[in-house]
Amino acid sequence: xxxxxxxxxxxxxxxxxxxxxxxxxxxxxxxxxxxxxxxxxxxxxxxxxxxxxxxxxxxxxxxxxxxxxxxxxxxxxxxxxxxxxxxxxxxxxxxxxxxxxxxxxxxxxxxxxxxxxxx
Numbered sequence: 001x002x003x004x005x006x007x008x009x010x011x012x013x014x015x016x017x018x019x020x021x022x023x024x025x026x027x028x029x030x031x032x033x034x035x036x037x038x039x040x041x042x043x044x045x046x047x048x049x050x051x052x053x054x055x056x057x058x059x060x061x062x063x064x065x066x067x068x069x070x071x072x073x074x075x076x077x078x079x080x081x082x083x084x085x086x087x088x089x090x091x092x093x094x095x096x097x098x099x100x101x102x103x104x105x106x107x108x109x110x111x112x113x114x115x116x117x118x119x
Contacts, residue, residue, distance in 0.1 A: 061073070
């Protein structure tokens with residue numbers, strides 16, 4: 001019985017981009033409204049991750065500010081409702097969780113961008 005569950009778990013796992021804390025990402029999430037299904041983008045900064053990449057229950061929290069209000073949304077990493085995840089930019093951080101961004105707004109809520117050397 002456990003081998004069947006493990007096989008189903010491995011089949012549900014799929015390749016995801018490297019989601020790091022402080023990264024600004026765009027999550028395209030499938031939403032069902034009545035009989036119609038559409039894809040809604042949600043763009044923000046990843047402020048927390050829970051569980052490892054091989055864990056089916058792994059989640060990540062994305063925060064964005066809309067009209068002066070901070071909105072946080074928790075996404076399951078391996079959800080079939082997630083259409084795609086794309087990295088917009090990578091932030092340079094030194095913390096495991098960015099909960100301090102909740103108390104900040106404006107320029108103080110921005111993260112420095114991680115720059116890679118010229119190749």
